[in-house]
Amino acid sequence: MAGKATREAYGDALVELGAVYEELVVLDADLSKSTMTAKFQKAYPERFFNIGIAEQNLMGIAAGMAAAGKIPFASTFAIFATGRAWEQVRNTIAYPAHNVKIAASHAGITVGPDGASHQALEDIALMRVIPGMTVLVPADAWETRQVVEAAIKHKGPVYIRLGRPAVPDIYDETYRFRIGEASLLCDGDDVAIVAAGYMVHVALSARDILAREGVSARVINMCSVKPLDSSVLLRAALECKAVVTAEEHSIIGGLGSAVAEFLAERCPVPVRRVGVRDLFGQSGEPGELLQAYGLTPEDIVEEALEAIRAR
Amino acid sequence: MDSQELASIASRVRRHIIRAIHQAGSGHPGGSLSCADILVALYFSAMRIRPDEPDWEDRDRLVLSKGHACPALYAVLAERGFFPVEELDSLRKLGSMLQGHPDMKRTPGVEASTGSLGQGLSQAVGMALALKLDRRPARVYVLLGDGELQEGQVWEAAMAAAHYRLDNLTAIVDFNGLQIDGRIEHVMSPLPLVDKWQAFNWAVHQCDGHNMDALIGALSWVGKVTGAPSVIIARTVKGRGVSFMENVADWHGKAPDAEKTKVALSELGGAGVGR
Numbered sequence: 001m002a003g004k005a006t007r008e009a010y011g012d013a014l015v016e017l018g019a020v021y022e023e024l025v026v027l028d029a030d031l032s033k034s035t036m037t038a039k040f041q042k043a044y045p046e047r048f049f050n051i052g053i054a055e056q057n058l059m060g061i062a063a064g065m066a067a068a069g070k071i072p073f074a075s076t077f078a079i080f081a082t083g084r085a086w087e088q089v090r091n092t093i094a095y096p097a098h099n100v101k102i103a104a105s106h107a108g109i110t111v112g113p114d115g116a117s118h119q120a121l122e123d124i125a126l127m128r129v130i131p132g133m134t135v136l137v138p139a140d141a142w143e144t145r146q147v148v149e150a151a152i153k154h155k156g157p158v159y160i161r162l163g164r165p166a167v168p169d170i171y172d173e174t175y176r177f178r179i180g181e182a183s184l185l186c187d188g189d190d191v192a193i194v195a196a197g198y199m200v201h202v203a204l205s206a207r208d209i210l211a212r213e214g215v216s217a218r219v220i221n222m223c224s225v226k227p228l229d230s231s232v233l234l235r236a237a238l239e240c241k242a243v244v245t246a247e248e249h250s251i252i253g254g255l256g257s258a259v260a261e262f263l264a265e266r267c268p269v270p271v272r273r274v275g276v277r278d279l280f281g282q283s284g285e286p287g288e289l290l291q292a293y294g295l296t297p298e299d300i301v302e303e304a305l306e307a308i309r310a311r
Numbered sequence: 312m313d314s315q316e317l318a319s320i321a322s323r324v325r326r327h328i329i330r331a332i333h334q335a336g337s338g339h340p341g342g343s344l345s346c347a348d349i350l351v352a353l354y355f356s357a358m359r360i361r362p363d364e365p366d367w368e369d370r371d372r373l374v375l376s377k378g379h380a381c382p383a384l385y386a387v388l389a390e391r392g393f394f395p396v397e398e399l400d401s402l403r404k405l406g407s408m409l410q411g412h413p414d415m416k417r418t419p420g421v422e423a424s425t426g427s428l429g430q431g432l433s434q435a436v437g438m439a440l441a442l443k444l445d446r447r448p449a450r451v452y453v454l455l456g457d458g459e460l461q462e463g464q465v466w467e468a469a470m471a472a473a474h475y476r477l478d479n480l481t482a483i484v485d486f487n488g489l490q491i492d493g494r495i496e497h498v499m500s501p502l503p504l505v506d507k508w509q510a511f512n513w514a515v516h517q518c519d520g521h522n523m524d525a526l527i528g529a530l531s532w533v534g535k536v537t538g539a540p541s542v543i544i545a546r547t548v549k550g551r552g553v554s555f556m557e558n559v560a561d562w563h564g565k566a567p568d569a570e571k572t573k574v575a576l577s578e579l580g581g582a583g584v585g586r
């Protein structure tokens with residue numbers, strides 16, 4: 001399995017883009033070796049700030065630096081960035097529309113052995129509900145690199161969801177990402193699988209299984225969870241008439257919810273959500289957890305067939 | 312500007328506060344009156360600012376961490392020329408640039424959106440760090456409530472400010488001894504203040520928060536502190552200047568009616584309810 005973790009690609013992107021964007025500063029809360037911001041610290045020690053184990057302060061300081069013209073990236077684990085410091089993000093970063101990028105690693109069930117306390121399964125929901133917050137969930141290293149630069153160029157708060165384990169490469173250096181635009185990975189007209197993050201390559205495996213069964217599945221990478229790519233979604237619903245979402249996040253409030261909300265209003269078709277079904281995670285290896293929580297290619301296939309039957 | 316002139320501006324500011332809160336029908340007079348002198352000393356003496364160029368990059372900044380006292384900040388900003396004094400009549404009204412708690416997107420001169428207590432010092436630390444990084448000469452001030460010090464985030468930020476040796480950062484504690492539910496030491500004591508800030512490696516100065524000479528002295532002291540952030544513990548009286556509001560926790564967050572407004576304004580040396 002070639003490819004690297006999105007968090008590692010994030011650290012690399014910071015180092016690369018730190019040379020281009022002088023206003024870029026990076027803040028961490030004693031997790032720089034895990035979030036990979038340590039790479040940036042090594043390259044630009046004067047522009048790196050360890051805030052210690054104080055996530056609320058992390059967000060406030062990032063806001064203040066943005067107010068004084070910097071482009072701060074604030075990193076910690078997703079559960080602490082979005083959970084511990086939610087109100088700081090809401091009131092002190094998003095309400096004044098500060099140019100802060102919250103890049104949080106260790107999101108989702110694939111955190112693995114650290115268990116439920118460290119597996120953020122609610123972070124997309126928590127960030128998506130905040131007015132003006134952009135929510136991006138890159139699927140591989142190449143997309144992460146693109147997402148980091150898109151976030152720098154976008155004026156306003158952005159949440160970037162990063163994972164712990166290595167993920168296979170889906171794209172290459174020619175890939176270009178734009179906020180609000182989905183990427184169509186393969187065409188098909190029986191069912192559309194809309195996935196984000198780690199689950200994108202799982203969706204591609206599901207598509208292969210479906211193809212063997214004579215079902216043609218469209219696979220859409222909805223990295224831009226907010227704003228959603230409504231035209232790609234609408235076309236998928238009109239042409240495939242059945243939609244499955246896939247994410248390593250709670251089925252409540254995440255990508256699945258966003259897609260279901262949109263389609264319920266604009267083009268009601270059967271929708272099935274693959275995700276964690278209103279549960280906390282637990283310790284285990286990522287592969288075991290994906291299996292235990294219904295996040296495998298087979299789970300997507302099952303829901304896809306369900307959605308097709310329901311239309 | 313001498314201290315007598317400053318004191319007379321402060322009286323005008325207090326009248327604005329009472330009038331605006333009365334007209335709005337809600338707001339926080341107690342904590343606004345207690346910090347009026349501090350804000351006047353800052354904006355009319357200590358701070359290097361350009362009211363006609365509110366985004367001037369080298370300006371000094373004030374973060375009103377105790378955001379509920381914004382009627383005082385709005386009055387001072389208006390008196391200082393950031394916007395017309397008439398705007399004060401729109402406090403808390405639909406579409407107003409003067410929101411119930413500070414909104415930096417709407418109000419010229421407001422440096423931070425606050426209202427949720429405990430978050431201002433962190434923002435001030437961020438500003439001070441960025442200004443140092445850019446080698447700008449500006450200073451960042453942040454005004455905190457004494458009850459607000461109960462928020463844990465304040466101490467996270469205090470630790471960070473000293474860690475990064477932010478001698479371009481000055482906190483001022485409005486030490487009025489009261490919060491909503493009563494005396495701070497009864498609700499949840501943040502005392503002793505001096506020892507706490509010292510233990511966090513801040514340079515500490517105490518002064519009378521209603522004496523202009525003392526305030527100006529304190530604000531010039533901060534310029535001499537190097538290698539550490541500075542804090543001024545300003546002893547104040549909540550509701551200062553209006554006899555029936557002084558030291559009464561109940562006047563934390565309610566508007567005076569027409570009768571009480573008249574009494575308050577006359578005590579503050581103003582003629583009628585009008586400006």
Ligand SMILES: Cc1ncc(C[n+]2csc(CCOP(=O)(O)OP(=O)(O)O)c2C)c(N)n1
Pocket residue numbers: 341342343345377379426427428429455456457458459460485487489490491549563
């Ligand atoms: C996080 C948060 N919790 C609660 C409140 C509600 N609140 C507004 S003012 C106040 C009391 C503040 O007391 P103090 O800091 O002493 O301010 P002052 O006496 O100067 O008005 C409280 C609890 C708030 N605004 N923010």
Ligand SMILES: [Mg+2]
Pocket residue numbers: 456457458485486487488489490
């Ligand atoms: Mg108080």
